Amino acid sequence: MKMRNPPVNSLSLEFLTELLISLEKLESDKAFHAIILTSDCPGIFSAGLDLMEMCGRDPTHYAEYWKAVQELWLRFYLSHLVVISAINGVNAAGGCLLALSCDYRVLADNPKYAMGLNETLLGIIAPFWFKDTLVNTVGHRTAERALQLGLLFPPAEALQVGMVDKVVPEDQVLSAARSELAQWLAIPGHARQLTKSLMRKPTADRLLKERDADIQNFVRFISRDAIQKALRVYLEKLKQKKT
Numbered sequence: 125m126k127m128r129n130p131p132v133n134s135l136s137l138e139f140l141t142e143l144l145i146s147l148e149k150l151e152s153d154k155a156f157h158a159i160i161l162t163s164d165c166p167g168i169f170s171a172g173l174d175l176m177e178m179c180g181r182d183p184t185h186y187a188e189y190w191k192a193v194q195e196l197w198l199r200f201y202l203s204h205l206v207v208i209s210a211i212n213g214v215n216a217a218g219g220c221l222l223a224l225s226c227d228y229r230v231l232a233d234n235p236k237y238a239m240g241l242n243e244t245l246l247g248i249i250a251p252f253w254f255k256d257t258l259v260n261t262v263g264h265r266t267a268e269r270a271l272q273l274g275l276l277f278p279p280a281e282a283l284q285v286g287m288v289d290k291v292v293p294e295d296q297v298l299s300a301a302r303s304e305l306a307q308w309l310a311i312p313g314h315a316r317q318l319t320k321s322l323m324r325k326p327t328a329d330r331l332l333k334e335r336d337a338d339i340q341n342f343v344r345f346i347s348r349d350a351i352q353k354a355l356r357v358y359l360e361k362l363k364q365k366k367t
């Protein structure tokens with residue numbers, strides 16, 4: 125699955141929906157057993173959630189958008205397919221969440237390709253299920269520091285803290301993901317799938333139980349004047365970087 129939403133693979137509502145439909149199609153076709161998730165945008169895996177979907181819109185839109193974000197995470201996190209990410213670019217916040225939801229992560233060895241949940245740098249807060257996914261991957265202490273400081277880890281550090289499983293030269297990221305896949309596909313499918321579910325269901329259930337409340341929290345939070353202002357300032361900074 126090659127993500128293509130130029131320039132930065134931001135996860136707009138339309139793009140989230142496209143990803144969801146693609147995932148559902150692959151999951152319902154018995155010929156498919158695995159997905160390698162990568163990017164078609166040079167140097168960028170994903171810039172995360174689309175800030176334009178969270179800025180200057182109405183509460184109904186925020187609710188619709190957040191429901192789609194939840195759905196994408198639930199579907200990827202619990203997918204019965206083996207999902208491996210071949211991370212070939214910088215990968216922020218919601219994009220990082222997507223990679224953390226995979227079964228295995230290969231990252232291209234380029235110091236520019238940092239990844240992490242950097243929400244606090246925008247003045248916003250990673251929701252509990254983003255946090256849980258990170259804690260499940262890197263452990264509580266590393267997650268606590270990474271989340272508070274909004275750290276984006278370059279490849280060597282991402283490997284060291286366990287945010288990714290392998291770092292390889294840039295031209296080998298896809299072939300490394302394919303080689304890894306062979307090991308996962310050699311395991312009897314039902315045993316691997318049930319074990320994945322055993323490990324992940326409690327985390328997913330936390331969101332499933334509080335899904336509506338989580339949407340309401342998001343809408344309330346994102347609609348606040350101070351948060352809208354912080355997002356506008358951040359977007360402005362991104363634009364000014366060019367001048």
Ligand SMILES: CCCCC/C=C/C(=O)SCCNC(=O)CCNC(=O)[C@H](O)C(C)(C)COP(=O)(O)OP(=O)(O)OC[C@H]1O[C@@H](n2cnc3c(N)ncnc32)[C@H](O)[C@@H]1OP(=O)(O)O
Nearest residue numbers: 131132134171172173174175176216217218248249362363
């Ligand atoms: C309770 C609330 C919870 C919410 C949880 C939120 C999760 C998130 O995912 S928030 C998004 C966090 N993402 C980021 O902080 C990344 C921001 N982007 C960047 O740092 C950079 O764009 C880059 C490193 C990904 C790529 O840099 P570069 O190649 O130099 O490209 P530009 O910065 O010039 O960007 C091109 C173009 O794209 C716009 N843009 C970038 N990121 C986003 C985004 N996340 N959403 C929407 N639009 C984005 C950027 O503004 C540029 O636009 P133009 O100036 O109009 O070309």
